[in-house]
Amino acid sequence: xxxxxxxxxxxxxxxxxxxxxxxxxxxxxxxxxxxxxxxxxxxxxxxxxxxxxxxxxxxxxxxxxxxxxxxxxxxxxxxxxxxxxxxxxxxxxxxxxxxxxxxxxxxxxxxxxxxxxxxxxxxxxxxxxxxxxxxxxxxxxxxxxxxxxxxxxxxxxxxxxxxxxxxxxxxxxxxxxxxxxxxxxxxxxxxxxxxxxxxxxxxxxxxxxxxxxxxxxxxxxxxxxxxxxxxxxxxxxxxxxxxxxxxxxxxxxxxxxxxxxxxxxxxxxxxxxxxxxxxxxxxxxxxxxxxxxxxxxxxxxxxxxxxxxxxxxxxxxxxxxxxxxxxxxxxxxxxxxxxxxxxxxxxxxxxxxxxxxxxxxxxxxxxxxxxxxxxxxxxxxxxxxxxxxxxxxxxxxxxxxxxxxxxxxxxxxxxxxxxxxxxxxxxxxxxxxxxxxxxxxxxxxxxxxxxxxxxxxxxxxxxxxxxxxxxxxxxxxxxxxxxxxxxxxxxxxxxxxx
Amino acid sequence: xxxxxxxxxxxxxxxxxxxxxxxxxxxxxxxxxxxxxxxxxxxxxxxxxxxxxxxxxxxxxxxxxxxxxxxxxxxxxxxxxxxxxxxxxxxxxxxxxxxxxxxxxxxxxxxxxxxxxxxxxxxxxxxxxxxxxxxxxxxxxxxxxxxx
Numbered sequence: 001x002x003x004x005x006x007x008x009x010x011x012x013x014x015x016x017x018x019x020x021x022x023x024x025x026x027x028x029x030x031x032x033x034x035x036x037x038x039x040x041x042x043x044x045x046x047x048x049x050x051x052x053x054x055x056x057x058x059x060x061x062x063x064x065x066x067x068x069x070x071x072x073x074x075x076x077x078x079x080x081x082x083x084x085x086x087x088x089x090x091x092x093x094x095x096x097x098x099x100x101x102x103x104x105x106x107x108x109x110x111x112x113x114x115x116x117x118x119x120x121x122x123x124x125x126x127x128x129x130x131x132x133x134x135x136x137x138x139x140x141x142x143x144x145x146x147x148x149x150x151x152x153x154x155x156x157x158x159x160x161x162x163x164x165x166x167x168x169x170x171x172x173x174x175x176x177x178x179x180x181x182x183x184x185x186x187x188x189x190x191x192x193x194x195x196x197x198x199x200x201x202x203x204x205x206x207x208x209x210x211x212x213x214x215x216x217x218x219x220x221x222x223x224x225x226x227x228x229x230x231x232x233x234x235x236x237x238x239x240x241x242x243x244x245x246x247x248x249x250x251x252x253x254x255x256x257x258x259x260x261x262x263x264x265x266x267x268x269x270x271x272x273x274x275x276x277x278x279x280x281x282x283x284x285x286x287x288x289x290x291x292x293x294x295x296x297x298x299x300x301x302x303x304x305x306x307x308x309x310x311x312x313x314x315x316x317x318x319x320x321x322x323x324x325x326x327x328x329x330x331x332x333x334x335x336x337x338x339x340x341x342x343x344x345x346x347x348x349x350x351x352x353x354x355x356x357x358x359x360x361x362x363x364x365x366x367x368x369x370x371x372x373x374x375x376x377x378x379x380x381x382x383x384x385x386x387x388x389x390x391x392x393x394x395x396x397x398x399x400x401x402x403x404x405x406x407x408x409x410x411x412x413x414x415x416x417x418x419x420x421x422x423x424x425x426x427x428x429x430x431x432x433x434x435x436x437x438x439x440x441x442x443x444x445x446x447x448x449x450x451x452x453x454x455x456x457x458x459x460x461x462x463x464x465x466x467x468x469x470x471x472x473x474x475x476x477x478x479x480x481x482x483x484x485x486x487x488x489x490x491x492x493x494x495x496x497x498x
Numbered sequence: 499x500x501x502x503x504x505x506x507x508x509x510x511x512x513x514x515x516x517x518x519x520x521x522x523x524x525x526x527x528x529x530x531x532x533x534x535x536x537x538x539x540x541x542x543x544x545x546x547x548x549x550x551x552x553x554x555x556x557x558x559x560x561x562x563x564x565x566x567x568x569x570x571x572x573x574x575x576x577x578x579x580x581x582x583x584x585x586x587x588x589x590x591x592x593x594x595x596x597x598x599x600x601x602x603x604x605x606x607x608x609x610x611x612x613x614x615x616x617x618x619x620x621x622x623x624x625x626x627x628x629x630x631x632x633x634x635x636x637x638x639x640x641x642x643x644x645x646x
Contacts, residue, residue: 164594167598168594230590232590233586233590233591233594234594291581291585294574294577294578294581294582295578295581295582295586297574297575297578298575298578298579298582299582
């Protein structure tokens with residue numbers, strides 16, 4: 001059995017190494033090699049998808065190599081129903097993001113491609129790590145490339161945004177590191193085995209106080225990443241200043257790491273604390289949904305609007321995850337994928353518009369539908385997907401989440417449902433102001449419609465938007481066993497504490 | 499608990515009066531429009547003059563749009579702008595940037611110890627050593643002073 005996961009995770013790193021040897025002036029080749037690496041990575045990930053056994057709840061494609069034995073650290077990776085879709089999403093989005101920036105990034109192209117490839121390795125590693133130490137390494141490893149991406153190839157306020165991003169996220173990560181160490185030492189002193197192996201640590205029984213603090217330690221790191229209100233303010237700045245590809249990867253994949261972290265770590269490691277904090281998390285999630293939507297509505301900057309919409313959408317995901325029932329968690333998981341696709345596509349489109357007009361202010365547009373009918377069509381589909389129109393992918397996730405939330409707490413569900421209305425408000429109003437009406441400004445009259453490259457970037461996403469909306473079963477099926485396992489794990493552990 | 503699909507029986511007889519009524523509404527509307535606008539063209543004008551207020555209310559669709567604007571749209575919009583400017587920008591971001599300011603300020607104060615003069619560093623060493631010794635021998639010192 002070939003170590004497919006290792007190959008998939010480290011292929012981008014290898015490609016980055018190869019690219020860094022290229023001399024200056026070979027930009028096109030550099031881009032092509034990077035693109036090839038990412039596409040091959042995606043094709044390899046398909047092997048994971050089709051080789052995945054949906055009945056199996058445990059880890060598949062697992063690899064376990066002891067690394068630093070004295071400390072119980074091992075190279076332990078694997079995927080299950082929860083991470084497989086996220087790995088696929090990562091492998092899918094990155095090549096599209098790189099393709100979208102083909103013409104946009106012309107300076108330091110080599111560094112740019114290397115950064116994206118390193119980011120890819122980091123992200124894939126995060127989703128596959130089953131060893132806490134390894135996870136932490138990959139977690140930190142994906143912060144640096146993102147920081148560089150924003151800080152070097154970003155907009156006018158990029159330094160502020162990049163530093164804000166990295167300090168904010170790192171602050172949370174440090175607390176997570178402390179929690180990891182506490183868990184390591186506690187487990188070690190109680191059972192005699194000092195290990196960072198996640199699956200072993202799942203069974204650790206902790207006294208309520210310790211569990212609460214450890215939960216909070218991890219919570220902060222993930223809550224900042226999601227982003228959960230009130231730890232969200234780094235996101236609008238990061239998105240606005242990041243280059244298009246950076247925004248696409250940030251919104252498409254990086255935000256999901258926060259929600260993934262909750263599923264993979266907080267819930268199974270600290271079940272009683274998780275249960276205890278359901279009201280707090282749910283209320284913060286609800287605030288995120290409503291507040292994010294309302295603030296999105298009044299944004300004059302397109303990218304900031306989409307950034308706040310991410311806060312709102314991921315509020316839905318968080319709400320679903322903390323219902324602890326199948327629909328809620330499955331809805332949350334599929335909505336993670338959906339959000340990655342729709343919001344990724346939104347940022348791609350905003351990037352395309354920006355490339356033409358070098359402005360993101362809604363007031364600078366108007367009537368673009370007449371000038372760019374193809375863009376209008378794609379944009380419309382993506383907008384409707386973001387709103388959650390039935391028939392498109394957004395609806396599947398939203399609906400499952402609402403069902404799950406209603407089962408857990410009807411009041412929360414009602415409040416969340418009003419968020420659906422608000423998402424229609426801000427998206428449609430934005431769409432109307434940008435696309436419809438008369439073409440007031442002369443600068444807008446001569447804009448070119450989508451090029452072949454731009455179509456190539458958007459079409460795969462559009463296909464999945466429809467596919468997931470109409471026939472999500474093959475994707476949902478893969479997640480069921482692992483989610484069921486997780487729910488049992490959490491509720492049983494809960495019983496064990498009583 | 500399980501969710502069951504609706505299982506009411508719909509009786510056609512119950513629906514019939516409603517069916518007839520709604521089917522008649524269409525032709526009734528046509529007839530109601532036919533008379534004043536084709537047969538008797540003065541009628542609409544005279545009706546309008548008879549009650550100017552009624553006419554204006556109908557023309558402006560009972561001012562529903564304006565009511566919506568005032569009750570829902572404007573408060574929501576201005577409320578959202580307020581939330582954005584006050585909560586997000588001032589409060590939350592203020593807290594975040596405030597933490598950065600505190601760190602910078604602390605650094606500025608702490609920097610004063612780095613004067614560049616070795617004699618100041620030597621002084622710090624001596625002071626630190628003195629404090630350490632005092633702490634280490636605190637009980638002994640207090641006893642000697644007669645306080646314990």
